[in-house]
Amino acid sequence: MPVSLQDQLVVAISSRALFDFEEENRLFEAGDPTTYLRLQRERLDVPAAPGVAFSLVKKLLAFNTAEQQRVEVLLLSRNDPVSGMRVFRSAKAHGLDSIQRGVFTQGRDPFAYLRPLGAHLFLSANADDVTQALQLGYPAAHVFTDSRRASDSHPQEVRIAFDGDAVLFSDEAERVFQTEGLEAFQRHEQEKASQPLPDGPFKPLLAALHRLQQMELPGMRIRTALVTARSAPAHERALNTLMDWKIAVDEAMFLGGLVKGGFLREFEPDFFFDDQTGHVRNAASHVPAGHVRSGIAQEQTRKPM
Incomplete structure (x- = not known):
């Protein structure tokens, strides 16, 4: 039978919402994609630090058990596929091994992929993508990447x-x-x-x-x-x-x-x-x-x- 995400809470998240890629992003926004890509390649085995939505994602994934998958978190990113390798490796390094699906569009609009995913939430550091997702009818928010990180007072x-x-x-x-x-x-x-x-x-x-x-x-x-x-x-x-x-x-x-x-x-x-x-x-x-x-x-x- 084909795999289905039906009956799961589906969260789509961009790389910068999940991890701290602000240094790399400054290079990209400065119009230097070649240097950006080279830096990401050089850092493939350097786990990125947790980003603003990391705590939310980690806790939601804790609802999953070996017997039942209740929450699906997947990456939906404007990053290129090679940079996507670093995102997946960073997820594994931080114990988020269950993040196994991702779409990387190399600068193109990613929000249309929310339709086949049936996402209940899209978190992105790209404001335009959020606007488009909301217009398509999907809950979406522009993550303020300079937000204070979540408290660790309530781990459960x-x-x-x-x-x-x-x-x-x-x-x-x-x-x-x-x-x-x-x-x-x-x-x-x-x-x-x-x-x-x-x-x-x-x-x-x-x-x-x-x-x-x-x-x-x-x-x-x-x-x-x-x-x-x-x-x-x-x-x-x-x-x-x-x-x-x-x-x-x-x-x-x-x-x-x-x-x-x-x-x-x-x-x-x-x-x-x-x-x-x-x-x-x-x-x-x-x-x-x-x-x-x-x-x-x-x-x-x-x-x-």
């Missing part, structure tokens, strides 16, 4: 934090805030408190994590958090939406515009997803963070909900 727990509007939920309510202001937003959400918000780009990932949570798994656990600028009474529609989806989060922070970074520092996620660059930049000084390049926040600079 995968911790993931999500913004609400334009991430887990659509940007329907956020558009009201942007165009009509806070008072109109609060009124809009009170009037529609019992009406679930439309799906956002990261609902499929939250649903896949929820399915993994429901399995009786020894050792590893998942803990999720909703971290949003919403506050009462607008919090009700967010919670009613999750109940309608039959998906629960472990923690919810309704911050009413307070800066998120300090709260995320206390939660200690392996990754945080937000649609606003300012929130992501603030979070990145405390935790691994990625920008979800979707919704009205990409069209306007005024702070949305």
Whole structure:
């Protein structure tokens, strides 16, 4: 029978999101691909240091056992195939032997390969690839490679934090805030408190994590958090939406515009997803963070909900 990734949580990740290739990338972006390739060849047996998403990937792979593969992590990279050798060798050197699949496109757009993979998440250090992936309907985030690395305080727990509007939920309510202001937003959400918000780009990932949570798994656990600028009474529609989806989060922070970074520092996620660059930049000084390049926040600079 052909191999299938069905019923697994599928994560596609770029080389720079998984490992620290920033020195090599500076050569490439300087327009010196020949020197870049030579450096990668010279370092084939030099394991790259862990990158921003390394902790998330390592913990997710720990859900796999000899009897059952629950999580598939594969490489989806603009790197050339030779550089891909170094990525695989780095993965093996860091104990990620189960990463065995990869697509290396040598500078061409890789995001179309998300379709045959059926990915639940795409993490990339290339912002344009993330935008295209989101437009195709796949949860994707632009990894801020200068983010603080994840805490090692919770080795048996995968911790993931999500913004609400334009991430887990659509940007329907956020558009009201942007165009009509806070008072109109609060009124809009009170009037529609019992009406679930439309799906956002990261609902499929939250649903896949929820399915993994429901399995009786020894050792590893998942803990999720909703971290949003919403506050009462607008919090009700967010919670009613999750109940309608039959998906629960472990923690919810309704911050009413307070800066998120300090709260995320206390939660200690392996990754945080937000649609606003300012929130992501603030979070990145405390935790691994990625920008979800979707919704009205990409069209306007005024702070949305």
